[in-house]
Amino acid sequence: MPVLLKDHDSELTLRPGTTKSDIVAYLYQNPEWGYSPQELKETLDIPRGTATTTLKRLYDNGYIGKTDDGYYHALSEREDIRRYVSNLDQVHRLFGHHRDVDATPEGPEKQIGEDRTDAELDAELVELESGLEELHE
Template identity: 80%
Template sequence: MPVLIEDHDPELTLRPGTTKSDIVAYLYRNPEWGYSPQEITDALDIPRGTATTTLKRLFDDDYVGKTDDGYYHALSDREDIRRYVSSLDQLNRMFGHHRDVDANPEQPETRIGEGFTDEELDAELTELEDDMDELNE
């Protein structure tokens, strides 16, 4: 995945789609709350051992904070992680709905472009390319 150089932080070792990334994103989307490993397990549907181990590593690497009684939370001084999570959210807004077939279970799964004429698909592609050109200007 390409990175925007001005926002790139080589010290940030998070990769989208990993448990580590998912936990960090969850905590930084909810920065006012602290979560126990069990709450992270339930929220993200991951094994408890995976959550506990990953949270400990994230804490040791200074990605998240931890209260004395075991609640993990986002760190207010990690602007680099906030930018990372913001980028994930933007990507999800742009492309996430294309993969979310379960959001409408009564609707049968269809292939991209199915039910459209070549002219309609060409027009949609042209419109998307124009939008991308505007963003790059």
């Protein structure tokens, strides 16, 4: 996949869909808050060991900050990470609903209107068209 060079940061090693990316995205979407490893573990539904290890690595690499009493948070000076998270949000808004597990039909796919007669579909179409005409009046 090509990258736009003016926005590309070869030092930024985040990849969408990873625990590392999920943690960073969550923290940068909520920059005014600090979170304990336990809170992030529960919120993001990740194993405790994974949360702790990933948070330590993210902190050591300068992706996130940490308070003296152990709360992790976004860093205001990391514009590159804010851009990354913003791009993730845009992609999710555009395409996220297509990957909704609950939206996947079980069994053979049905076509729209397959379980209705032609007369029922025609009646529904007339009703929708009359509703549109009322809106434009």
